[in-house]
Amino acid sequence: MNFFNSISIGFKEIWAHKFRSALTMLGIVLGVSSLVAMSALVKGMENGMKEALVAIGGLEKVRVDEQDIPAAQRHLADQATGLTVRDVYALQRSAPLIKLVTPEMRLGRFATVTRGGKSPDWANIIGTWPTAIEMNQHEIQHGRMFNELDDELARNVCVIGTGVRDQLFGAPDKGGKENVVGETVQINGQPFHIIGVFQRYESELDRKIREMEKDQPKEETGGVQRRRGWGSGRGNNSWVYNMKNNTVYTPLNTMWLKLKSGGSGTNTVPDPRLSTMNIKVADIEVLEPALQQARNVMMHTHHGIEDFSFQTQENWSEGITQAIRNQRMSGGFISAISLLVGGIGIMNIMLASITERIREIGIRKAIGATFANVFIQILVESVVIAALGGVLGLAASQGIVQLLTLLSPTENTPIITVPAMLLALGLSACVGILAGLIPAFKAARLDPIQALRYE
Numbered sequence: 001m002n003f004f005n006s007i008s009i010g011f012k013e014i015w016a017h018k019f020r021s022a023l024t025m026l027g028i029v030l031g032v033s034s035l036v037a038m039s040a041l042v043k044g045m046e047n048g049m050k051e052a053l054v055a056i057g058g059l060e061k062v063r064v065d066e067q068d069i070p071a072a073q074r075h076l077a078d079q080a081t082g083l084t085v086r087d088v089y090a091l092q093r094s095a096p097l098i099k100l101v102t103p104e105m106r107l108g109r110f111a112t113v114t115r116g117g118k119s120p121d122w123a124n125i126i127g128t129w130p131t132a133i134e135m136n137q138h139e140i141q142h143g144r145m146f147n148e149l150d151d152e153l154a155r156n157v158c159v160i161g162t163g164v165r166d167q168l169f170g171a172p173d174k175g176g177k178e179n180v181v182g183e184t185v186q187i188n189g190q191p192f193h194i195i196g197v198f199q200r201y202e203s204e205l206d207r208k209i210r211e212m213e214k215d216q217p218k219e220e221t222g223g224v225q226r227r228r229g230w231g232s233g234r235g236n237n238s239w240v241y242n243m244k245n246n247t248v249y250t251p252l253n254t255m256w257l258k259l260k261s262g263g264s265g266t267n268t269v270p271d272p273r274l275s276t277m278n279i280k281v282a283d284i285e286v287l288e289p290a291l292q293q294a295r296n297v298m299m300h301t302h303h304g305i306e307d308f309s310f311q312t313q314e315n316w317s318e319g320i321t322q323a324i325r326n327q328r329m330s331g332g333f334i335s336a337i338s339l340l341v342g343g344i345g346i347m348n349i350m351l352a353s354i355t356e357r358i359r360e361i362g363i364r365k366a367i368g369a370t371f372a373n374v375f376i377q378i379l380v381e382s383v384v385i386a387a388l389g390g391v392l393g394l395a396a397s398q399g400i401v402q403l404l405t406l407l408s409p410t411e412n413t414p415i416i417t418v419p420a421m422l423l424a425l426g427l428s429a430c431v432g433i434l435a436g437l438i439p440a441f442k443a444a445r446l447d448p449i450q451a452l453r454y455e
Contacts, residue, residue, distance in 0.1 A: 027342025032393025127255020386432025
């Protein structure tokens with residue numbers, strides 16, 4: 001008996017006992033579908049986390065901050081310069097492993113952006129260079145980014161995020177203006193012309209909820225008008241997009257000369273120190289030597305005083321990897337239990353099938369069937385049941401993922417991957433093999449004479 005005949009007989013056995021076979025395959029169907037659905041959910045979550053990491057610059061971005069002077073150098077405190085534009089130029093000139101350097105000068109927490117008595121809940125007001133758009137992965141939707149000439153002339157221009165726009169001019173889906181280029185806002189009481197608006201940044205979950213709310217009629221809620229705070233419960237990465245949407249960029253010189261000095265018109269020189277500095281390494285593979293190179297350059301410009309520190313995004317990346325690993329392990333364990341239950345069901349039904357077919361097996365052995373022939377026949381039948389259950393499980397996983405997406409939207413849409421489907425199908429086949437070993441041994445070891453006498 002060849003292999004294909006064994007498969008054909010396996011299908012005939014399944015068809016001859018349709019209801020019993022369907023119940024047997026149910027465990028495999030559930031195990032495979034849960035494995036694929038779990039993998040799809042974890043893949044969607046992984047994509048959401050990585051997109052948030054990329055949204056703030058990726059692993060290549062490193063932030064340089066001021067830090068307390070080490071104890072051994074505290075006697076040199078009066079010589080510490082802090083972060084300045086001089087550091088930026090030095091890194092551009094002497095650190096070839098650093099691809100991009102962007103200075104940032106921020107206003108204090110009490111800085112305001114207003115228009116007609118309106119102001120956003122908060123705004124991230126930053127004076128920087130035009131390269132910040134590349135450093136922080138921003139994209140302009142309307143207008144343009146300010147350029148080197150705007151910075152050199154310290155023009156009162158700004159580029160704002162959609163969060164600031166919506167709170168000052170009204171959200172477009174609620175009757176507000178979408179393109180506010182050319183409008184004027186007040187930053188700390190000084191007029192600034194909007195020359196650009198960033199695109200809206202949001203997770204897929206936030207986008208779905210926003211579209212659902214847009215299609216639903218607005219309900220009147222009585223009582224005092226109030227803000228509901230930041231605890232939206234829409235995912236762990238929403239703060240990244242909120243931060244980008246509430247950004248206000250101005251030229252660095254404008255921030256230094258007009259906002260930091262308060263625009264008083266006096267001869268007092270504003271503080272030239274930077275709030276922070278962002279660097280982007282040429283490649284993540286050279287992160288360590290690039291940071292060492294940057295440290296050497298800055299130790300020179302700071303006269304040997306280490307009053308600065310580097311902050312990478314490595315912990316975030318490692319956190320993503322650990323979270324995904326834990327999710328896969330827990331989901332895989334649950335799916336493995338389902339497949340184990342399905343395997344026990346297959347073994348049980350195969351043992352029952354052998355009991356019903358003892359005389360048939362005896363006749364086959366009496367006319368020349370060998371131990372291997374009978375063993376392979378029973379094993380193939382077990383694998384056919386498991387493999388068919390696996391295929392049905394793949395089909396069921398599509399529906400389960402769609403149902404989960406509708407009932408409980410996640411941070412990112414679940415993504416069913418081909419490797420996950422192949423793994424689930426392969427595991428179902430392995431379960432069929434393991435479940436069929438004992439019944440196959442039992443059938444192959446039957447004595448033909450005793451089998452023929454079996455009633």
